[in-house]
Amino acid sequence: xxxxxxxxxxxxxxxxxxxxxxxxxxxxxxxxxxxxxxxxxxxxxxxxxxxxxxxxxxxxxxxxxxxxxxxxxxxxxxxxxxxxxxxxxxxxxxxxxxxxxxxxxxxxxxxxxxxxxxxxxxxxxxxxxxxxxxxxxxxxxxxxxxxxxxxxxxxxxxxxxxxxxxxxxxxxxxxxxxxxxxxxxxxxxxxxxxxxxxxxxxxxxxxxxxxxxxxxxxxxxxxxxxxxxxxxxxxxx
Numbered sequence: 001x002x003x004x005x006x007x008x009x010x011x012x013x014x015x016x017x018x019x020x021x022x023x024x025x026x027x028x029x030x031x032x033x034x035x036x037x038x039x040x041x042x043x044x045x046x047x048x049x050x051x052x053x054x055x056x057x058x059x060x061x062x063x064x065x066x067x068x069x070x071x072x073x074x075x076x077x078x079x080x081x082x083x084x085x086x087x088x089x090x091x092x093x094x095x096x097x098x099x100x101x102x103x104x105x106x107x108x109x110x111x112x113x114x115x116x117x118x119x120x121x122x123x124x125x126x127x128x129x130x131x132x133x134x135x136x137x138x139x140x141x142x143x144x145x146x147x148x149x150x151x152x153x154x155x156x157x158x159x160x161x162x163x164x165x166x167x168x169x170x171x172x173x174x175x176x177x178x179x180x181x182x183x184x185x186x187x188x189x190x191x192x193x194x195x196x197x198x199x200x201x202x203x204x205x206x207x208x209x210x211x212x213x214x215x216x217x218x219x220x221x222x223x224x225x226x227x228x229x230x231x232x233x234x235x236x237x
Contacts, residue, residue: 017166022077022084024067029081031062037153042220043187046208047127049119068104073150074174076167083154083163087171089147089178119214130206131185131222138204138224139183146228147175149184168198172227183226192223200225 022030035058038044066084069075074087116124135143149171154164175182183203186195192202204224209215 017078017083017161017163019076019078019166019170022066022070022075022081024070026077026081027063027066027070028059030066030077030084031059033081033084033155034062034066034151034153035059036156037159038187041187042189043127043208043222046215046220047120047123049117049123049214051117051120074171076170078163078166079158082158083167084151085149085153085164085167085171086151087147087149087174087182089175090145090180123208123212126212127208127222130208131224134204134206134222135185135224139226142181142228143183145180146226147171147178147180147182149182152184164194165198172198175227181226181228183224183228186223186225187220189221189223192225195225199227201227203228 035053035055039053066075066086069086072088074089075084076087077084139146149168152164152168172182182200184195184200186192186202195201202223203226206222206224207219208222209217210219
């Protein structure tokens, strides 16, 4: 899926970290970036339910997902997969190739969930339901008119160098051109300051594990952050 013309986003070319569309040849590296960036992520740790990450199989699956996402979403990178962002702008109608890509991704996600343990399935269901409920509460029908950022990741050795900022600024500039606000789900409260510095505010919260007797740590806080200014809503039921 094409982003916009280079003229419309020409300003980003002046960035220290030029942002480009992810190439198929870079999906393998980008998959490693995705896995490594979220290795200790609070939400991912909760969803693993004590299971060790399967690095190779996860990387293969993520590579396939990225290749499919390239057909239906905006997938951008810096330094050939060292950092990447995936965004879904609102659009009217989808070409057949985009619809097929979405169907395949949903099939992969469903198959992966079926392979999980009973506890993993329970936590995955809890996470999806709580995120969906708080999103509906705080964004409502507006979500259908907003650009959604489904992934932002930078490989650990490149973090703190502005790669993620370059990607997020490019996507929010694109959203501005389209006249759309942007939103995303933040799975780590430590990233709140980063999103705030780019004009995003926390508009909703959900808590994972607060009523799970198998979880012996503090609840995991999931935040809905948006470039629109809305009232904060939290959800923990």
